[in-house]
Amino acid sequence: MELSRSDLATVGPVSGVDTLKVLPFGSKSRRQKVVVGDNAGFVTCLQSKRGETTAVYKTRVADGGNAIAALALAPKGDTVFAAEGRNVHGLNRKGKVAQRFETKLSEAMQCLVAGDDDTFWASGDHTYTAFQRERELDYMSFGDAVTSLAVAAPNNNGEHTALVGGQGHQIRAVRRGNIGATLATTGAPTSLEELHARDGSDNLFVYGTSTGSLGLLQADNKAQNPELRRIWESQGDGGINCIATHDLSKDDVPDIIVGRDDGRLQVYRLQEEGSGLMSSNSESKHARSAPGLASLQFERFVDESVRSVQAGVVSTPGFDEVVLCTYSGNIISFSSEALDAAEVGDKQGRTKADIDVEGRTAQLRSDLKAVQKQIDATRAKLLKVSGKNDLRTEQRGGINFEQLQVSQRFDLLPRKGYHVLALQMAVPMSLVVLHSDLPIRLLDAEEATASDAGRGAQSMVITKTESAQGLHAVFRPQEPCKRVEIRIGTLEGQHGQLRVTVVAATSPPLGRQLTVDVKPLSLHQRCDVIANVDRVPLSNVSFSGSFSLHQAHDWIQSCLPDVPATVPSLSETSDAATMSSSRSDSNCSNSSQNNNNNNNNSEEKESSPDGGSASDRGMPQDEPPTASLYYRSTLVDSVLIVRYRSGLVKIESDSVSAIAIAREVITAEANRRKANVAMRFNIRPDTVPYFLQHRLDAKLVQFSALASRDLLVDALREICSDADGSANGAFLAPEHRSLLAAPGASDAAQLTQAKLTLQALHGVVSDLYVDVQKFAGRDVRSPHVHAALSRILENYSLQDLRDFFAGGAA
Structure with missing residues (x-):
């Protein structure tokens, strides 16, 4: 698929993710208009013709300075509804506010859907509400933040079902104030878009998540209780902000248009039967096994976050376009029209792109002249009022508060095992400063770019100081940029704040300071209920005492990432724990088994810190309901389960180090708040052997082999250079020549990543040994012990490593 880019216009900064809409065709128009809402509270309607984009209207609906959070179109007509704060404004075709309630x-609205008969569905940070003629029809609050909203077609009784995406990695089907069904997702579902299939299938919805996964589900709204069924899900990288569907390929099958936070615009071709989807770099096992999957059809980078995306006929009749809005307010079009082709009938032989550029240039000159006239008139008035012959004002670059806002994301890439700090402003940045007391690393710092490596972005000049005491780094783009992505490696057990200063390329320089929290278990990713967890020997630590559920939740928040801002509904987490899913995922998947009590040793004796013992009673069925959270380590694939309620917190894992970190953090938090807490732990004897064999062995073998091969390749190259001054190795044995010519032998980035991963795995083994000995009450400060462990890791053998741990525990 070939689409040609064209920059249509620029509005104010846009942080909302559903604030651009393409209006339906007018009665006599062959083109569609575009309407967009910005952070300053303006709703702007644009029309484009032959490269000239003009504003039909620009209306400020937010008197209090609130940003436009979402736009919605009436099902009939061309009324645009804008959500700002707690108000909904309806604008007619001329931009006049014809309706307001x-x-x-x-709380302020974040999502808005408009229906027939003055019906609206809205969501705030933690609430969902339905209105009809300004009267409340439905309401529900949630423990986790609401991230997306869509509405299914009505059933035979005229009842609608709302699909509410939550930060807790699930989509809920809500009707009449009740949750009828829940579907777990890999990541928070940040976008929901209805898909109109040619076969007339009702209530198909495409969803995208914060971790980059894309999926298709069907909502059955005809049953007494609504049902959600996943059709497929494909994993990816880069959080998804927005989704649109449109038949760009003209095969009567809608294509899926995806806008990602890292600046990628993608178009996927969907099979007619809707059986699956796969991008060119998809790693979904389920996707690869499905027959006849289509690949990624189109991909472009726009160098900043894509906030909204739509499709229609905007500039040229007969040609479809994908229209998107970026964080800084750039409205960009990707048209199916070949803009590099000569314009038919043009006597000068100009291409369509040349005509578009000339049209935009003429429009800009006209706008500049109008602005200059306004400036001259205002200056004359000021001179008359002041009685002076000259006015001198301090130059500040014309920057307002909205433009100085910084959008930040600190996302863990689970398949790569590191974090990406993404910073973006509406104006170019000239400097980014990082400072932290934590021993964090900048990964591939010499290749850091103004967006992401390999995307044609500018390189950056980096000055850094890394040590065990902390990090100080300065990033200077060679040219000002609006988005910066920095890859950061963290160490579990180390927690604190990363302080960030972002300086805008203004005169004088203006900046903002931000803080990023690094959690103690920062490399753990939240997921659904973990399948077959009853087969894993889980050790545990528990805390009991006279503390509240909210205190327990705060302790969990201080320890783990991606914990809901408020306490999850206990009934919801209990239902989610027993819900089954059709997704096939080796890391995080649902289980239809009873997960209320996965402890295999409910009668085991536990060693307490003072050397005593206590009986571990788990959380029996007759106890009050508990909130449950499930995590998996992105580095070693170990699992971690948290269950808590008022007066009890229990953490289970097959990683003794994760338990040790949780014990240390929660104990410190309880002491800081002077809470009376009793702590008990149970380290099962089979946990460590299981962890060494099933979590570490394969990874240590793989990355140790890569590191050894790298050393051998370097030695062979040196031998070849010393022998004949070249590196062809004609005199070497065939297996050595093949090693030099093997794919990846010269891939410096891959080898560097392998060395860093191996170093991290060695650190995991070392920390594991220390933690095991500490739980056993032994002193591990002897340098001879650590030297022996280092020798085993350098010449890795699983049996030697197991013997070493067994000998230390003897």
Whole structure:
């Protein structure tokens, strides 16, 4: 698929992710208009013709300075509804506010859907509400933040079902104030878009998640209780902000258009039967096994976050376009029209792109002249009022508060095992400063770019100081850029804050300071209920005492990432724990088994810190309901389960180090708040052997082999250079020549990543040994012990490593 880029216009900064819409065709128009809402509260309608984009209207609906959070189109007509704060404004085709009502919600709206008969569905940070003629029809609050909203077609009784995406990695089907069904997802579902299939299948929805996964589900709204069924899900990288569907390929099958936070615009071709999807770099096992999957059809980078995306006929009749809005307010079009072809009938032989550029240039000159006239008129008035012959004002670059806002994301890439700090502003940045007291690493710092490596972005000049005491780094783009992505490696057990200063390329320089929290278990990713966890020997630590559920939740928040801001609904987590899923995922998947008590040794004796013992009673069925969270380590694939309620917190894992970190953090938090807490732990004797064999062995073998091969390749190259001054190795044995010519032998980035991963795995083994000995009450400060462990890791053998741990525990 070939699409040609064209920059249509620029509005104010846009942070909302559903604030651009393409209006339906007018009665006599062959083109569609574009409407967009920005952070300053303006709703702007644009029309484009032959390269000239003009504003039909620009209306400020937010008197209080609130940003436009979402736009929605009426199912019939061309009324645009804008959500700002707690208010909904309806704009007619001329931009006049023809309708306005205050929702009386307790929090500002984030998502908005418009229906027939003055019906609206809205969501705030933690609430969902439905209105009809300004009267509340439905309401529900959630423990986790609401991230997306869509509405299924009505059933035979005229009842709608709302699909509410939550930060807790699930999509809920809500009807009449009740949750009828829940579907777990890999990551928070940040976008939901209805898909109209040619076969007339009702209530198909495409969803995208914060971790980059893309999926298709069907909502059955005809049953007494709504049901959600996953059709497929494909994993990917780069959080998804927005999704649109449109038949760009003209095969009567809608294509899926995806806008990602890292600046990628993608178009996927969907099979007619909707059986699956796969991008060119998909690693989904389920996707690869499905027959006849289509590949990624189109991909472009726009160098900053894509906030909204739509499709329609905007500039040229007969040609479809993908229209998107970026964080800084750039409206960009990707048209199916070949803009590099000569314009038919043009006597000068110009291409369509040349005509578009000339049209935009003429429009800009006209706008500049109008602005200059306004400036001259205002200056004349000021001179008359002041009585002076000259006015001198301090130059500040014309920057307002909205433009100085910084959008930040600190996302863990689970398949790569490191974090990406993404920073973006509406104006170019000239400097980024990082400072932290934590021993964190900048990965591939010499290749850091203004967006992401390999995307044609500018390189950056980096000055850094890394040590065990902390990090100080300065990033200077060779040219000002609006988005910066920095890859950061963290160490579990080390927690604190990363301080960030972002300086705008203004005169004088203006900047903002930000903080990023690094959690103690920062490399753990939240997932669904973990399949077959009853086969894993889990050790545990538990805390009991007279503390509240909210205190327990705060302790969990201080320890783990991606914990909901408020306490999850206990009934929801209990239902989610027993819900089954059709997704095939080796890392995180649902289980239809009873997961209320996965402890295999409910009668085991536990060693307490003072050397005593206590009986571990787990959390029996007759106890009050518990909140449950499930995690998996992105580095070693170990599992971690957290269950807590008022007066009890229990953490289970097959990683003794994870338990040790959780014990240390929660104990420190309880002491800081002077809470009376009793702590007990149970380290099962089979946990460590299981962890060494099933979590570490394969990875240590793989990355040790890569590191050894790298050393051998370097030695062979040196021998070849010393022998004949070249590196062809004609005199070497065939197996050595093949090693030099093997793919990846010269891939410096791959080898560097392998060395860093091997170093991290060695650190995991060393920490594991220390933690095991500490739980056993032994002193591990002897340098001879650590030297012996290092020798075993350098010449790795699973049996030697197991013998070493067994000898230390003897």
